[in-house]
Amino acid sequence: MERKPSAVLIVALILWTFGVAGTVILPLFDQEINSATASGELRNYPEDSAEARGREIYIQNGCQTCHTQFVRALPADTNQNLGPVTKGGDYKYDLPHLLGSNRTGPDLMWVGLKYNEDWQRQHLIDPQSTSPGTIMPSFDYLSNQELDDLVAYLMSLKPTEERLEEYKKEMSEAKNHN
Amino acid sequence: MFTDEKWSSSKNWFIAAVFWIIIGMSMGLLTATKQIWPELLNNRWFTYGHVRSAHVMLVIYAWLSMAYVGSMFYMIPKLAKTKVYSEKLGNFALVFYNVVILEGFFALLFGQTEVIEYGEFPLWVDVQLLVAIGLVAYNLFKTVGRRQEKMLYVSLWYFLGSLLWLPLTWIVGNFPAQWIPSGVQQGLMGWFLGHNAIGLWMTTVGVGQIYYLLPKLTGRPLYSHQLSMIGFWAIATFYVWNGPHHLMNGPIPGWISKAGVIPSIVLLIPVWAVLANFWGTMKGSWSQTRTSVPLRFTVAGTIFYLFACLQGPLQALPSVSSVIKFTHWTVGHAHMGPFGAFSFTSFAAIYYILPKIVGREMFSKRAMEAHFWFSTVGFLVFAFSLWIAGVVQGFAWIEGVPFLQTVLMMEPYVQGRAIGGTMMYVAQFFLAWNMYKTIKLAKLEKKQQAQQQAASA
Numbered sequence: 001m002e003r004k005p006s007a008v009l010i011v012a013l014i015l016w017t018f019g020v021a022g023t024v025i026l027p028l029f030d031q032e033i034n035s036a037t038a039s040g041e042l043r044n045y046p047e048d049s050a051e052a053r054g055r056e057i058y059i060q061n062g063c064q065t066c067h068t069q070f071v072r073a074l075p076a077d078t079n080q081n082l083g084p085v086t087k088g089g090d091y092k093y094d095l096p097h098l099l100g101s102n103r104t105g106p107d108l109m110w111v112g113l114k115y116n117e118d119w120q121r122q123h124l125i126d127p128q129s130t131s132p133g134t135i136m137p138s139f140d141y142l143s144n145q146e147l148d149d150l151v152a153y154l155m156s157l158k159p160t161e162e163r164l165e166e167y168k169k170e171m172s173e174a175k176n177h178n
Numbered sequence: 179m180f181t182d183e184k185w186s187s188s189k190n191w192f193i194a195a196v197f198w199i200i201i202g203m204s205m206g207l208l209t210a211t212k213q214i215w216p217e218l219l220n221n222r223w224f225t226y227g228h229v230r231s232a233h234v235m236l237v238i239y240a241w242l243s244m245a246y247v248g249s250m251f252y253m254i255p256k257l258a259k260t261k262v263y264s265e266k267l268g269n270f271a272l273v274f275y276n277v278v279i280l281e282g283f284f285a286l287l288f289g290q291t292e293v294i295e296y297g298e299f300p301l302w303v304d305v306q307l308l309v310a311i312g313l314v315a316y317n318l319f320k321t322v323g324r325r326q327e328k329m330l331y332v333s334l335w336y337f338l339g340s341l342l343w344l345p346l347t348w349i350v351g352n353f354p355a356q357w358i359p360s361g362v363q364q365g366l367m368g369w370f371l372g373h374n375a376i377g378l379w380m381t382t383v384g385v386g387q388i389y390y391l392l393p394k395l396t397g398r399p400l401y402s403h404q405l406s407m408i409g410f411w412a413i414a415t416f417y418v419w420n421g422p423h424h425l426m427n428g429p430i431p432g433w434i435s436k437a438g439v440i441p442s443i444v445l446l447i448p449v450w451a452v453l454a455n456f457w458g459t460m461k462g463s464w465s466q467t468r469t470s471v472p473l474r475f476t477v478a479g480t481i482f483y484l485f486a487c488l489q490g491p492l493q494a495l496p497s498v499s500s501v502i503k504f505t506h507w508t509v510g511h512a513h514m515g516p517f518g519a520f521s522f523t524s525f526a527a528i529y530y531i532l533p534k535i536v537g538r539e540m541f542s543k544r545a546m547e548a549h550f551w552f553s554t555v556g557f558l559v560f561a562f563s564l565w566i567a568g569v570v571q572g573f574a575w576i577e578g579v580p581f582l583q584t585v586l587m588m589e590p591y592v593q594g595r596a597i598g599g600t601m602m603y604v605a606q607f608f609l610a611w612n613m614y615k616t617i618k619l620a621k622l623e624k625k626q627q628a629q630q631q632a633a634s635a
Binding site: 002003004005008009011012013015016018019020022023024026027028030032033034059060061062063064065066068070072073074075076077079080081086087088090091092093094095096097098099100101102103104105106127131133134135136137138139141 | 212213214216217220221222225226227228230231289290291292293294295319322323328329330334335338339342343346347350355356358359360361362363364365366367368370378411414415417418419421422424425427428429430431433434437438500501503504505508509572575576577578581582585586
């Protein structure tokens, strides 16, 4: 093999293929991530709805570079009161995914639970007025239509009532436990 | 325009690379500054998300990748004892590649993005970039095919592997999202690219560069051929499984998590095999780092590689990840490999190769020293600010400190990062100026020589 580049390439290709099979192909057959939860169904926006357009604006403006949509069953998330822990099926209709990798700003997975439309709009136009000291830039250059759509998308980010009740019960149980 | 002059591909890829490090890092500095003054240059095009994406994509695929290709256009023919298969094709690929990068850059500023980290260019750019990479790989594979030296030196293994893995990985990661059945499934594919752009391209070409440079710069043979083989195959076996650890503790089934996390920890094996080999080769030559700037860049690169590779497996432990994930720490770690380890070895490669191909010493040794110290000190300030910030931030979240308050707590660290980043940025102007002077003088000297010869004839 020390004299044959083709042999090196073939073995390198085989090892690479194993990795793809394990981490990309096999997950295709896992139901846990491939069937939508009830909360995941809420994200199946009809084409050209305000929410679907708002999602495009969210992506175009790079909101996902600062905000995750990724709630873990860990103290760092539960103590921040982020809402129900997310499951694979919650993202069934998220294309492309907006899981994110950095929380320069807070997690937005269930942000629709937390504020009303007026607050969202005000926050986008003048972040300092709603959150003094924030490092979020103003998005006042968006048109009214764009702001409406973006707010509609943000407000749609919430779990079903059932999931929320479940979460509240878990949280109070955990508190009693302590 | 597409000259077939000897070593012109190598030289031209280097020149383009250094042009892009200035553009790419200015985007990085703007990103850091926007976290202090959010309203700075705040408009539809230069919004934080666009600038950050452009920074990441440019430093990886414009600066570092072009520097890598420049190195390979010199190192591969040297190791194969032959010349580049086609300098013309090499120069054509360079022009094409740069046009594609420019398209990608503008696409990102206009808000077109695929969201996939390390693969943010939109699909129409991805396809072109794949063709450009393919042209480079074809040219270099052909070069190896025409080799006069029968033994394959270890650097060649790394280069061959990388040139095969990058295009394949690029295809998997950029697979059109709408053809894949689930958001999380796409996340796994995206992180397959995200991690393997680092593992099977940045790391493997970078390590190949070090294996070439260390013996050349110290004048000593490689410590152990055996160890270099173990390192290569261990990287090839385990790195490719690393993607899922980015979704650890999250919405993926337990078995995928394990399939990603265990290989991440096992990576300690190849890392130690590689580093033992590097430092074994250095034995008795450490004092040379005082006088040789390229050697100093290489050695500093290996030390930063150690840092990066201690952090990596540590971060793959679910307990550690639960504190530092999503914090500033991650950003610090993400700069350790691409800047600390592999930009440093690419600087060394430029300083070693450029004089050989233009036929003249680097113009200024002082500028090289300044480049080294500004890069190193700047990077240490930058990285330590982010690591400390990340740990403080992580524990504050666990304690339930309100989010906005944790943002305010980060202010001094974010400022520290910007100061370190400014030094890293300034350092690159010493490189660019030194290269410009060297190439210009080399041309002038050649012309004078030709005139003298003509006069004496």
